[in-house]
Amino acid sequence: MHPYISLGRPLTSLMIGLAVLASALIGVGRDVDVYALPVFLGFAVAFLFGLAGNAINDYFDYENDKINHPERPIPSGKLKPEQALFFSIFFFAISLSLSFYLSSIVGYGALLVVVTALASQVAYEWKFKHEKIIGNVIIGAQTALAFVFGGVVVGKTGMTGIIAVAVFLSIVGREIVKDIEDVKGDKDRVTLPMKLGVNNAGIVAAFFIVLAVLISILPYYPLHQFGWRYLLAVSIADALFIGSISVIFKDARMARKMLKFAMLIAIFAFVIGSVFRG
Numbered sequence: 001m002h003p004y005i006s007l008g009r010p011l012t013s014l015m016i017g018l019a020v021l022a023s024a025l026i027g028v029g030r031d032v033d034v035y036a037l038p039v040f041l042g043f044a045v046a047f048l049f050g051l052a053g054n055a056i057n058d059y060f061d062y063e064n065d066k067i068n069h070p071e072r073p074i075p076s077g078k079l080k081p082e083q084a085l086f087f088s089i090f091f092f093a094i095s096l097s098l099s100f101y102l103s104s105i106v107g108y109g110a111l112l113v114v115v116t117a118l119a120s121q122v123a124y125e126w127k128f129k130h131e132k133i134i135g136n137v138i139i140g141a142q143t144a145l146a147f148v149f150g151g152v153v154v155g156k157t158g159m160t161g162i163i164a165v166a167v168f169l170s171i172v173g174r175e176i177v178k179d180i181e182d183v184k185g186d187k188d189r190v191t192l193p194m195k196l197g198v199n200n201a202g203i204v205a206a207f208f209i210v211l212a213v214l215i216s217i218l219p220y221y222p223l224h225q226f227g228w229r230y231l232l233a234v235s236i237a238d239a240l241f242i243g244s245i246s247v248i249f250k251d252a253r254m255a256r257k258m259l260k261f262a263m264l265i266a267i268f269a270f271v272i273g274s275v276f277r278g
Contacts, residue, residue, distance in 0.1 A: 001076035002134040003073035003079045004073075004079070004087060005069065006009070006073050006078075006126075006154065007055050007072075007073045007074075007079060007087060007187060008050075008051035008052075008054050008055055008091075009050075009051075009054040009060055009082055010026040010051065010052060010086070012054060012260075013047050013048075013049075013050030013051045013054065014042075014047060014050075014079070014185075014194055014231065015049060015050075015260075015263065015264055015267060016047060016049065016050040016143070016146050017043040017044070017046045017047035017050070018043075018047045018264075018267045018268075018271075019046065019143070019146035019147055019150065019270070020039075020042045020043050020045075020046040020146050020147075020149055020150040020153065021039065021042075021043050021150065021169070022147070022150065022163075022267050022268075022270040022271045022274070023147040023148070023149070023150025023151050023160040023163060023164075023270070024039045024042065024150040024151070024153050024154045025152070025271050025274035025275060026151070026156075026160055026163060026270055026273075026274045027150070027151050027154045027155070027157070027159070027160060027274075028115045028154045028156055029273060029274050029275065029277060031159055033153070035153065035154045037105065037164075037196065038102060038105050038106050038153045038154065039150075039154065041098055041101065042102060042149060042150060042153040044095075044116060045095050045098045045099050045102060045149075046095075046100055046143070046149065048091045048092075048094050048095040048098070049092065049095040049114070049117065049118075050074065051087075051091045052087075052088045052089075052090075052091035052095060053088075053121050053142075053157065055084050055085075055087045055088035055091070056084075056085070056088035056092075056121070056125055057125065058073065058074055058084055059074070059081055059084040059085045059088060060102070060125045060129060061129070062074040062075050062084075063201075064182070064185045064189075064231075064251070065185075066185075067184060067185030067205055068181070068182045068184070068185035069227025071243075074081070085101065090263055091122075092118065094112060095102060095114065096115075096118065099111050099114040102153070104152075106152065106155065107151045107155075108155055108199050110152050111155060113145055113148060113149045113152055114149070116145065117142050117145050120138050120141065120142050121142065124138045124139065124142075129189070129265075130189045130268040131188050131189070131190050132175075132179055132190060132191065132192070133191065133192055134193070135175075135216075136176060136179070137172060138166040139171060139172075139175050139199040140167075140169070140171040140172035140175065141168060142168055143171045144164040144165070144167045144168040144170070144171070145164075146167075147160045147163050147164040147167055148160060148161075159219065159225055162215065162218055162219065162223075163219075163270060165215055165272060166212045166216050166266075167263075168213075169202070169208045169209070169210075169211045169212035169215065169225065170208070170212035170241065170259070170262075170263060170266075171263075172208050172262070173205045173206070173207075173208035173251060174205075174256060174259040174260070175210065176192050176193075176201055176205035176208070177202075177205050177244075177248055177252050177255050177256050177259060178252075178256050179191040179192055179193050179255055180193045180198050180201055180202060180205070180217045180252040181246065181252035181253050183198060184224040187272050191205060193271050194195055194209040199247075199249065202248040202252075203251050205248060207247065207276075209241050209242070209245060209277075210242075210245075212241065213238045215244055215264065216234050216237070216238060217231075217234070217238075218275075219273060220234075221261075225273070225277070226273030226274070226277060227273070227276060227277060229272050229276045230269055230270075230272055230273025230276070233265065233268060233269035233273070234266060234269035234270075236263045236265055236269075236271070237263070237265040237266035237269055238262075238266075240259075240262035240265065241259065241262045242263060243261065244258040244259050
């Protein structure tokens with residue numbers, strides 16, 4: 001894989017873009033074609049923001065990655081830190097520029113969400129990366145903002161709030177699992193596994209994951225917004241979420257991968273639920 005592709009982690013960035021698309025569909029359903037241009041721009045803003053965010057994360061994290069992820073572009077020597085920083089600034093600039101244009105179409109709420117996400121990213125990298133307990137919450141909030149953003153793009157933010165809460169909880173749980181995976185290399189950070197121990201941190205992660213699963217059922221029952229197709233699809237995701245819990249205590253790396261895959265399926269479940277309502 002080309003080092004710049006690896007740096008941007010396009011699959012993770014694609015998930016952020018799909019989150020915007022999913023929340024737009026949740027807001028307007030099959031009428032999404034009426035909002036084709038703002039939805040496309042919203043997807044592009046989120047995807048490019050994700051590329052930039054992943055790159056700047058690697059830029060600030062490369063010393064720890066020498067231990068935890070030596071295969072990544074910077075610690076492996078495939079890219080220099082300043083190359084990663086330029087990559088990040090470049091895509092942040094394009095994302096922000098597109099959000100200005102998007103706001104001229106749908107209103108400045110869209111720009112506000114992007115600026116908030118950017119401020120959170122900078123705060124995380126400069127301050128809270130080393131205080132990962134707070135940092136985990138910031139990462140969860142940033143991802144949830146993608147769903148809020150999609151609702152703002154189409155002017156419908158009702159149901160997206162519930163979805164955003166479920167996303168927030170699942171991401172915080174996944175970040176704790178990632179801290180368990182990286183506990184050996186996180187010598188200069190305050191993480192939950194370092195404060196509570198790996199097993200207790202795993203229990204906390206499991207708590208967040210279970211809460212996310214419970215909330216994911218709400219659009220089907222008792223709210224009756226999505227139908228049986230959503231329930232079937234989200235049940236697959238939820239089975240992976242629940243299945244990952246036991247894996248956390250045996251292989252945190254595998255559990256993290258399971259959670260990422262479960263989140264991708266959950267996003268598709270939201271799309272299916274919004275398109276095939278009832």
